[in-house]
Amino acid sequence: MPILSLKKEESEELSSPEHKEYWEDSKWAREHFAEIVKEYPDQWVAIVNKKVIAAGETIAEIEKIAMEKTGREEFPIYFAERGVRVYRYRIGI
Amino acid sequence: MSIDIGLEFETHIDLDFLGQGVTIRLIRLIASLRLQTNDGWTRRYKAFIDTGNPLSIIPNSIWNKAKINWLLPHKSELSGIGPGKVSGRLGEIVLVLFDERVDSPPIKAKAFLLDDDKVPLLLGFEDILTELKLACDYRTKTAYLQIPLP
Numbered sequence: 001m002p003i004l005s006l007k008k009e010e011s012e013e014l015s016s017p018e019h020k021e022y023w024e025d026s027k028w029a030r031e032h033f034a035e036i037v038k039e040y041p042d043q044w045v046a047i048v049n050k051k052v053i054a055a056g057e058t059i060a061e062i063e064k065i066a067m068e069k070t071g072r073e074e075f076p077i078y079f080a081e082r083g084v085r086v087y088r089y090r091i092g093i
Numbered sequence: 094m095s096i097d098i099g100l101e102f103e104t105h106i107d108l109d110f111l112g113q114g115v116t117i118r119l120i121r122l123i124a125s126l127r128l129q130t131n132d133g134w135t136r137r138y139k140a141f142i143d144t145g146n147p148l149s150i151i152p153n154s155i156w157n158k159a160k161i162n163w164l165l166p167h168k169s170e171l172s173g174i175g176p177g178k179v180s181g182r183l184g185e186i187v188l189v190l191f192d193e194r195v196d197s198p199p200i201k202a203k204a205f206l207l208d209d210d211k212v213p214l215l216l217g218f219e220d221i222l223t224e225l226k227l228a229c230d231y232r233t234k235t236a237y238l239q240i241p242l243p
Binding site: 019022023026029030033034037038044057058059060063073074076077078079081082 | 102103106108119121125136138152153154155209210213
C-alpha cells in the first residue's frame with residue numbers, strides 16, 4: 001500500500017498564505033482557458049494575478065520568468081493543449 | 094476513514110473543429126500536487142487524471158527537482174499518436190495531492206520520468222488510481238479522489 005503516514009511538520013509546510021491566490025488564479029485560468037489556448041497553443045503557461053505571466057516550451061523556462069517578474073514562488077502552471085490529444089502508452093525497452 | 098481531494102474540470106472548445114462547424118469540448122480532469130524533494134516539497138503542479146494511462150508520466154522540469162528512487166538503470170521510449178517518441182526512465186516518487194481545503198497523506202507511486210517537457214504531467218493507474226477511488230460527474234462539475242487515511 002503506497003499511502004504513507006503524514007508527518008505533522010510536513011503538513012504545516014504544505015499550507016501557506018499563497019494558497020488563496022493560487023486557487024483564485026486557477027479559477028481564472030479555467031474560466032479563460034479558451035483564450036489562453038488561442039494565444040499560447042501547446043505551450044506551458046504560468047498564471048499570476050489573473051493573467052498569463054509567462055509562456056514557453058518548457059516548465060523550467062516559464063517558472064524562471066514568472067518568478068523573476070513577480071517574486072512569487074507559487075503559481076498555477078497549465079499546458080495549453082490545443083486540439084484532441086490522446087497520450088497513448090507503449091514502452092519500448 | 095478517508096478524505097476526498099477535490100479535482101477541477103478544465104473545459105474549452107476545440108477551435109479546429111469549431112472552424113469546421115462542429116463543437117467538440119476538450120475536457121480535462123485536473124489534480125493539484127507536490128512532489129517530495131530531498132529537503133521538502135516542490136511547488137504546486139497541475140496534473141491530468143488519465144484513466145487511459147497505466148502509468149503516471151512526469152515532465153523533466155518537474156521531476157528533476159524531486160527525490161527519485163530509480164527502478165530501472167536504463168531509459169525507455171514511449172510512443173504517442175502520430176510520429177515521434179519521447180524517452181525517459183522508470184522511477185518512484187512521493188507526492189501529495191491537495192485541494193483548497195485539505196492535503197492528502199504522502200503517496201508513493203511509480204512513474205515514467207521524461208527527458209523533456211513534451212507531455213504534461215499525467216496521473217495514471219499504477220499506485221494512484223489502483224489505490225484511490227475516483228469519482229467523476231461532469232454534469233454537476235463534481236470530481237474527487239478518495240484517499241484512505243493510514
